[in-house]
Amino acid sequence: MISLTHFLITSAALFSIGLYMVVAKKNAIQVLIGIELILNAAILNLVAFGRYDKLNNNGQTFALFAIVLAAATTAVALAIILNVYRKYKTIEPDSINQLKD
Amino acid sequence: MSLTVILFYVMAALTLVSALFVASTGNLVRSVFMFFVTLFGLAGLYVFALADFVAITQIVIYVGGILVLILFAFMLSNKETLGRLQEKGQAFIGFNNLPSAILALLFFGVLVSMIFKVMPDQLEWIANSVANGNTFKATDTTTNNLGINLMTRYLLPFEAVSILLMMVLVGAAHLSRKESGA
Numbered sequence: 001m002i003s004l005t006h007f008l009i010t011s012a013a014l015f016s017i018g019l020y021m022v023v024a025k026k027n028a029i030q031v032l033i034g035i036e037l038i039l040n041a042a043i044l045n046l047v048a049f050g051r052y053d054k055l056n057n058n059g060q061t062f063a064l065f066a067i068v069l070a071a072a073t074t075a076v077a078l079a080i081i082l083n084v085y086r087k088y089k090t091i092e093p094d095s096i097n098q099l100k101d
Numbered sequence: 102m103s104l105t106v107i108l109f110y111v112m113a114a115l116t117l118v119s120a121l122f123v124a125s126t127g128n129l130v131r132s133v134f135m136f137f138v139t140l141f142g143l144a145g146l147y148v149f150a151l152a153d154f155v156a157i158t159q160i161v162i163y164v165g166g167i168l169v170l171i172l173f174a175f176m177l178s179n180k181e182t183l184g185r186l187q188e189k190g191q192a193f194i195g196f197n198n199l200p201s202a203i204l205a206l207l208f209f210g211v212l213v214s215m216i217f218k219v220m221p222d223q224l225e226w227i228a229n230s231v232a233n234g235n236t237f238k239a240t241d242t243t244t245n246n247l248g249i250n251l252m253t254r255y256l257l258p259f260e261a262v263s264i265l266l267m268m269v270l271v272g273a274a275h276l277s278r279k280e281s282g283a
Contacts, residue, residue, distance in 0.1 A: 002109050002149055004221040010113045010146065012212035017120045020205035024198040027129060029175050033136055036167070037120060040143050043159075047150045051237050052230040057250045060243070061258075063147075063155045064251075067162050068262050072269040074167045078174040079276035085177075 007048035015041035028081050028091040032074065039070045109149050116142030133171055140164050151237040154244045 014037055021034025043063045050059015085091050119138040126132045140163045147156035221227070230236055237243060251259055 002106060004227070005216060006109065006113070007146070007150060008216045008221055009213060010117065012209055012216065013117050014120055014143075015212065016205040016209035017117075017124050019208055020198075020201050021124045023204060024124075024201035029171060030129065030132065032171065033123060033132065036136075036163075037123075037139070040140070040163075043155075044143065044146060044150075047147050047152045047155055050152060051150050052227050052235065054230075054235050054237050054241070054246070056254065057247045060152045060155050060247055061250060061255050063152065064158055065258060065262055067155070067158055068266065071162050071166055072266060074170060075269055075273040076276070078170055079273040081174055082177060082277050 004048055007044060011041040011044040011048070014038075014044065026092050026094065028084070028093055031093060032077055032081070035077075036070065036074070039066065039073075043067060043070075105149070109146075112142055112145040112149065116146060129175065133168070133175065136171075137164060137168060140168070151239065151241070151243060154247055 018034045018037030018041065021037065022031050025031050025034065043066050046059045046063040046066065048059075050057065050063065053059055081091055084096060088096055090096075116139055119135050119142060123132045123135045123139060126135070140159065144156040144159045147153075147159060
Protein backbone atom coordinates (compact mmCIF):
# COMPACT_ATOMS: atom_id res chain seq x y z
CA MET A 1 0.00 0.00 0.00
CA ILE A 2 1.56 3.24 -1.13
CA SER A 3 1.08 6.12 1.25
CA LEU A 4 -1.02 9.10 0.32
CA THR A 5 1.94 11.46 0.65
CA HIS A 6 3.67 9.87 -2.34
CA PHE A 7 0.68 10.51 -4.56
CA LEU A 8 0.23 14.05 -3.32
CA ILE A 9 3.86 15.00 -3.91
CA THR A 10 3.83 13.50 -7.40
CA SER A 11 0.71 15.46 -8.18
CA ALA A 12 2.19 18.66 -6.71
CA ALA A 13 5.20 18.28 -9.00
CA LEU A 14 2.94 17.74 -12.02
CA PHE A 15 0.92 20.80 -11.07
CA SER A 16 4.07 22.94 -10.87
CA ILE A 17 5.27 21.74 -14.26
CA GLY A 18 1.86 22.59 -15.71
CA LEU A 19 1.93 26.02 -14.07
CA TYR A 20 5.36 26.65 -15.59
CA MET A 21 4.07 25.70 -19.03
CA VAL A 22 1.00 27.92 -18.75
CA VAL A 23 3.06 30.95 -17.74
CA ALA A 24 6.15 30.52 -19.88
CA LYS A 25 5.10 29.07 -23.21
CA LYS A 26 4.69 31.22 -26.30
CA ASN A 27 2.32 28.90 -28.10
CA ALA A 28 -1.36 28.44 -27.34
CA ILE A 29 -1.21 24.68 -27.88
CA GLN A 30 1.59 24.30 -25.36
CA VAL A 31 -0.36 26.43 -22.89
CA LEU A 32 -3.26 24.03 -23.44
CA ILE A 33 -0.98 21.06 -22.71
CA GLY A 34 0.04 22.81 -19.48
CA ILE A 35 -3.61 23.14 -18.51
CA GLU A 36 -4.06 19.44 -19.21
CA LEU A 37 -1.14 18.68 -16.89
CA ILE A 38 -2.75 20.74 -14.12
CA LEU A 39 -6.07 18.94 -14.61
CA ASN A 40 -4.31 15.58 -14.50
CA ALA A 41 -2.62 16.51 -11.24
CA ALA A 42 -6.05 17.26 -9.78
CA ILE A 43 -7.43 13.96 -11.08
CA LEU A 44 -4.51 12.10 -9.52
CA ASN A 45 -5.41 13.65 -6.17
CA LEU A 46 -9.06 12.67 -6.53
CA VAL A 47 -8.13 9.10 -7.37
CA ALA A 48 -5.59 8.83 -4.55
CA PHE A 49 -8.12 9.98 -1.96
CA GLY A 50 -10.83 7.88 -3.60
CA ARG A 51 -9.03 4.74 -2.47
CA TYR A 52 -10.37 5.40 1.03
CA ASP A 53 -14.03 5.49 -0.05
CA LYS A 54 -14.97 2.04 -1.21
CA LEU A 55 -18.68 2.33 -0.50
CA ASN A 56 -19.57 5.48 -2.39
CA ASN A 57 -16.72 5.73 -4.92
CA ASN A 58 -16.69 9.51 -4.49
CA GLY A 59 -13.15 10.11 -5.70
CA GLN A 60 -13.24 7.80 -8.68
CA THR A 61 -16.61 9.03 -9.91
CA PHE A 62 -15.55 12.63 -9.84
CA ALA A 63 -12.25 11.73 -11.44
CA LEU A 64 -14.30 10.34 -14.33
CA PHE A 65 -16.35 13.53 -14.49
CA ALA A 66 -13.17 15.60 -14.43
CA ILE A 67 -11.73 13.60 -17.35
CA VAL A 68 -14.90 14.19 -19.36
CA LEU A 69 -14.85 17.91 -18.55
CA ALA A 70 -11.19 18.09 -19.59
CA ALA A 71 -12.11 16.53 -22.92
CA ALA A 72 -14.87 19.11 -23.39
CA THR A 73 -12.51 21.97 -22.48
CA THR A 74 -9.93 20.78 -24.96
CA ALA A 75 -12.42 20.47 -27.80
CA VAL A 76 -13.70 24.02 -27.36
CA ALA A 77 -10.24 25.47 -26.75
CA LEU A 78 -8.87 23.90 -29.91
CA ALA A 79 -11.79 25.25 -31.94
CA ILE A 80 -11.04 28.70 -30.53
CA ILE A 81 -7.34 28.31 -31.32
CA LEU A 82 -8.17 27.41 -34.93
CA ASN A 83 -10.36 30.51 -35.22
CA VAL A 84 -7.66 32.70 -33.73
CA TYR A 85 -5.16 31.28 -36.19
CA ARG A 86 -7.51 32.02 -39.06
CA LYS A 87 -7.79 35.65 -37.99
CA TYR A 88 -4.29 36.49 -36.76
CA LYS A 89 -2.15 33.89 -38.63
CA THR A 90 -0.40 33.14 -35.37
CA ILE A 91 -1.26 31.40 -32.13
CA GLU A 92 1.16 33.23 -29.89
CA PRO A 93 -0.90 34.46 -26.92
CA ASP A 94 1.09 37.70 -26.60
CA SER A 95 0.29 38.90 -30.11
CA ILE A 96 -3.45 38.51 -29.80
CA ASN A 97 -4.24 41.94 -28.53
CA GLN A 98 -7.63 43.11 -29.70
CA LEU A 99 -11.15 42.09 -28.84
CA LYS A 100 -12.88 43.20 -32.05
CA ASP A 101 -11.67 43.57 -35.60
CA MET B 102 10.98 -1.79 0.22
CA SER B 103 8.44 -3.92 -1.57
CA LEU B 104 8.12 -4.40 -5.31
CA THR B 105 4.96 -2.27 -5.41
CA VAL B 106 6.75 0.75 -4.03
CA ILE B 107 9.64 0.34 -6.46
CA LEU B 108 7.21 0.09 -9.37
CA PHE B 109 5.38 3.15 -8.10
CA TYR B 110 8.64 5.10 -8.03
CA VAL B 111 9.47 3.96 -11.55
CA MET B 112 6.04 5.04 -12.79
CA ALA B 113 6.18 8.39 -10.99
CA ALA B 114 9.68 9.05 -12.31
CA LEU B 115 8.54 8.19 -15.85
CA THR B 116 5.62 10.59 -15.54
CA LEU B 117 7.60 13.45 -14.05
CA VAL B 118 10.61 13.16 -16.36
CA SER B 119 8.44 13.04 -19.46
CA ALA B 120 6.41 15.99 -18.16
CA LEU B 121 9.66 17.91 -17.63
CA PHE B 122 10.68 17.06 -21.17
CA VAL B 123 7.31 18.28 -22.44
CA ALA B 124 7.84 21.54 -20.61
CA SER B 125 11.46 22.08 -21.61
CA THR B 126 11.76 21.00 -25.22
CA GLY B 127 11.59 23.57 -27.96
CA ASN B 128 10.19 21.18 -30.51
CA LEU B 129 6.40 21.20 -30.42
CA VAL B 130 5.97 17.83 -32.13
CA ARG B 131 8.28 16.14 -29.68
CA SER B 132 6.53 17.74 -26.75
CA VAL B 133 3.13 16.54 -27.96
CA PHE B 134 4.40 13.00 -28.48
CA MET B 135 6.15 13.01 -25.11
CA PHE B 136 2.83 14.03 -23.59
CA PHE B 137 1.61 10.55 -24.64
CA VAL B 138 4.20 9.05 -22.28
CA THR B 139 3.12 11.34 -19.45
CA LEU B 140 -0.50 10.30 -19.86
CA PHE B 141 0.37 6.61 -19.94
CA GLY B 142 2.47 7.03 -16.80
CA LEU B 143 -0.45 8.78 -15.12
CA ALA B 144 -2.73 5.88 -16.05
CA GLY B 145 -0.21 3.59 -14.36
CA LEU B 146 -0.32 5.76 -11.26
CA TYR B 147 -4.12 5.49 -11.22
CA VAL B 148 -3.75 1.71 -11.24
CA PHE B 149 -1.52 2.01 -8.19
CA ALA B 150 -4.31 3.99 -6.52
CA LEU B 151 -6.56 0.98 -7.28
CA ALA B 152 -8.73 2.84 -9.77
CA ASP B 153 -8.64 0.51 -12.76
CA PHE B 154 -11.63 1.95 -14.55
CA VAL B 155 -10.34 5.50 -14.29
CA ALA B 156 -7.01 4.36 -15.69
CA ILE B 157 -8.65 2.78 -18.72
CA THR B 158 -10.84 5.84 -19.20
CA GLN B 159 -7.73 7.99 -19.05
CA ILE B 160 -6.12 5.97 -21.83
CA VAL B 161 -9.25 5.91 -24.00
CA ILE B 162 -10.24 9.55 -23.64
CA TYR B 163 -6.92 11.33 -23.22
CA VAL B 164 -4.66 9.28 -25.45
CA GLY B 165 -7.30 8.31 -27.96
CA GLY B 166 -9.27 11.53 -28.03
CA ILE B 167 -7.58 14.61 -26.70
CA LEU B 168 -4.09 13.98 -28.04
CA VAL B 169 -5.34 13.19 -31.52
CA LEU B 170 -7.36 16.40 -31.35
CA ILE B 171 -4.28 18.38 -30.28
CA LEU B 172 -2.24 16.85 -33.10
CA PHE B 173 -4.94 17.79 -35.60
CA ALA B 174 -5.19 21.38 -34.41
CA PHE B 175 -1.46 21.70 -34.44
CA MET B 176 -1.09 20.34 -37.97
CA LEU B 177 -3.93 22.52 -39.21
CA SER B 178 -2.62 25.70 -37.67
CA ASN B 179 1.03 26.46 -37.46
CA LYS B 180 3.69 25.84 -39.99
CA GLU B 181 5.63 29.00 -39.33
CA THR B 182 5.20 28.92 -35.57
CA LEU B 183 6.95 25.59 -35.67
CA GLY B 184 9.83 27.06 -37.66
CA ARG B 185 10.18 29.97 -35.29
CA LEU B 186 10.16 27.71 -32.27
CA GLN B 187 12.98 25.65 -33.68
CA GLU B 188 15.27 28.43 -34.81
CA LYS B 189 15.34 29.94 -31.33
CA GLY B 190 17.43 27.01 -30.08
CA GLN B 191 16.41 27.40 -26.49
CA ALA B 192 18.60 26.57 -23.56
CA PHE B 193 17.02 24.34 -20.93
CA ILE B 194 15.49 27.27 -19.11
CA GLY B 195 16.37 30.48 -20.84
CA PHE B 196 16.62 33.88 -19.24
CA ASN B 197 13.13 34.78 -20.44
CA ASN B 198 11.61 31.81 -18.68
CA LEU B 199 13.45 32.35 -15.40
CA PRO B 200 10.59 34.17 -13.62
CA SER B 201 8.08 31.48 -14.52
CA ALA B 202 10.51 28.76 -13.41
CA ILE B 203 10.97 30.53 -10.09
CA LEU B 204 7.21 30.89 -9.74
CA ALA B 205 6.66 27.18 -10.42
CA LEU B 206 9.42 26.13 -8.01
CA LEU B 207 8.12 28.37 -5.23
CA PHE B 208 4.60 27.07 -5.76
CA PHE B 209 5.94 23.52 -5.58
CA GLY B 210 7.66 24.38 -2.30
CA VAL B 211 4.44 25.79 -0.88
CA LEU B 212 2.48 22.70 -1.92
CA VAL B 213 5.03 20.29 -0.48
CA SER B 214 5.29 22.11 2.83
CA MET B 215 1.49 22.16 2.99
CA ILE B 216 1.34 18.40 2.34
CA PHE B 217 3.86 17.71 5.10
CA LYS B 218 1.96 19.97 7.49
CA VAL B 219 -1.39 18.33 6.80
CA MET B 220 0.07 14.81 7.02
CA PRO B 221 -2.66 13.27 4.83
CA ASP B 222 -2.09 9.72 6.07
CA GLN B 223 -3.16 10.70 9.58
CA LEU B 224 -6.35 12.53 8.63
CA GLU B 225 -9.33 11.63 10.74
CA TRP B 226 -11.71 10.40 8.04
CA ILE B 227 -8.97 8.32 6.48
CA ALA B 228 -8.18 6.67 9.81
CA ASN B 229 -11.92 6.05 10.21
CA SER B 230 -12.26 4.48 6.80
CA VAL B 231 -9.24 2.27 7.41
CA ALA B 232 -10.73 1.19 10.75
CA ASN B 233 -14.11 0.42 9.15
CA GLY B 234 -12.56 -1.51 6.26
CA ASN B 235 -13.90 1.05 3.76
CA THR B 236 -10.70 1.04 1.69
CA PHE B 237 -9.90 -0.73 -1.54
CA LYS B 238 -7.69 -3.79 -1.33
CA ALA B 239 -5.50 -4.83 -4.23
CA THR B 240 -7.59 -7.94 -4.74
CA ASP B 241 -10.97 -6.16 -4.94
CA THR B 242 -13.08 -5.79 -8.04
CA THR B 243 -13.52 -2.05 -8.23
CA THR B 244 -15.55 -1.54 -11.38
CA ASN B 245 -18.90 -3.13 -10.45
CA ASN B 246 -19.58 -0.85 -7.53
CA LEU B 247 -18.48 2.17 -9.56
CA GLY B 248 -21.02 1.38 -12.27
CA ILE B 249 -23.84 0.92 -9.77
CA ASN B 250 -22.97 4.18 -8.03
CA LEU B 251 -22.79 6.03 -11.33
CA MET B 252 -26.32 4.94 -12.20
CA THR B 253 -27.88 5.54 -8.78
CA ARG B 254 -26.12 7.92 -6.45
CA TYR B 255 -24.46 10.10 -9.08
CA LEU B 256 -27.17 10.00 -11.72
CA LEU B 257 -27.82 13.74 -11.70
CA PRO B 258 -24.19 14.81 -12.31
CA PHE B 259 -23.97 12.04 -14.91
CA GLU B 260 -26.91 13.46 -16.84
CA ALA B 261 -25.63 17.01 -16.44
CA VAL B 262 -22.28 15.97 -17.87
CA SER B 263 -23.95 14.27 -20.81
CA ILE B 264 -25.95 17.41 -21.64
CA LEU B 265 -22.78 19.48 -21.30
CA LEU B 266 -20.97 17.16 -23.68
CA MET B 267 -23.70 17.57 -26.27
CA MET B 268 -23.52 21.35 -25.94
CA VAL B 269 -19.74 21.21 -26.31
CA LEU B 270 -20.05 19.07 -29.43
CA VAL B 271 -22.43 21.54 -31.06
CA GLY B 272 -20.39 24.53 -29.89
CA ALA B 273 -17.07 23.20 -31.11
CA ALA B 274 -18.54 22.25 -34.48
CA HIS B 275 -20.07 25.71 -34.78
CA LEU B 276 -16.85 27.48 -33.80
CA SER B 277 -14.59 25.61 -36.16
CA ARG B 278 -16.93 25.88 -39.15
CA LYS B 279 -15.70 27.79 -42.17
CA GLU B 280 -17.61 31.06 -42.15
CA SER B 281 -18.96 32.09 -45.53
CA GLY B 282 -20.61 35.38 -44.59
CA ALA B 283 -19.84 37.68 -41.63
